[in-house]
Amino acid sequence: MTVPSVAQTPRGLFRLLARLPIWLYRAQLGWLLGNRFLMLTHVGRKSGMQRRTVVEVVRYNAVTNTYFIVSGFGEKSDWFRNICKTPEVTVHVDRRHLACVAKRISQDEAVREFKDYALRHPAAVRVLSRVLGYPWNETEASYQELARLLPVVALQLRTASE
Numbered sequence: 001m002t003v004p005s006v007a008q009t010p011r012g013l014f015r016l017l018a019r020l021p022i023w024l025y026r027a028q029l030g031w032l033l034g035n036r037f038l039m040l041t042h043v044g045r046k047s048g049m050q051r052r053t054v055v056e057v058v059r060y061n062a063v064t065n066t067y068f069i070v071s072g073f074g075e076k077s078d079w080f081r082n083i084c085k086t087p088e089v090t091v092h093v094d095r096r097h098l099a100c101v102a103k104r105i106s107q108d109e110a111v112r113e114f115k116d117y118a119l120r121h122p123a124a125v126r127v128l129s130r131v132l133g134y135p136w137n138e139t140e141a142s143y144q145e146l147a148r149l150l151p152v153v154a155l156q157l158r159t160a161s162e
Contacts, residue, residue, distance in 0.1 A: 021033060022039060025092050030092055030094065035094055037055065038054070038092060039053070040092075040155070041089060042079060043082060051082060055079075056070070058117050058152065059113060059117065066156045067093070068154055070152050071150060072150060074150055074151070084104070089155065099157070101158050102155050103153065104152070104153055104154075105152050111143045118138065
């Protein structure tokens, strides 16, 4: 299966709409989004200033206290490039604020995350693949291609020694 290049980052009105959830978190209303979304506070790689973005939680592992998220706009996404440079981030989810370390997981692990997500949220996969322009046919090749194009990031709680 041939997947087009990564979707373009939002511009104009779509960018404004995509950033509205940040205002919910700033107004202490992030809990309205539940555990399905989180706000990621990270450091700008050029400016050194705090930046924020809201992303969907692909999966939460309660045993390891790890959130898994995907860069839907690929490696060119600003937040992804920022956390590659400075992986120490703050995660705001529900009413909690957690100090975490961001780490890109391997492509094989990413394939497993995509498969698991597709089983739990089949309608969301169809809608997101259509909106972002990724053909979706549930084949192994499509999972491999998504894992190649879309980085999956693990956000793990920082320990006192980090």
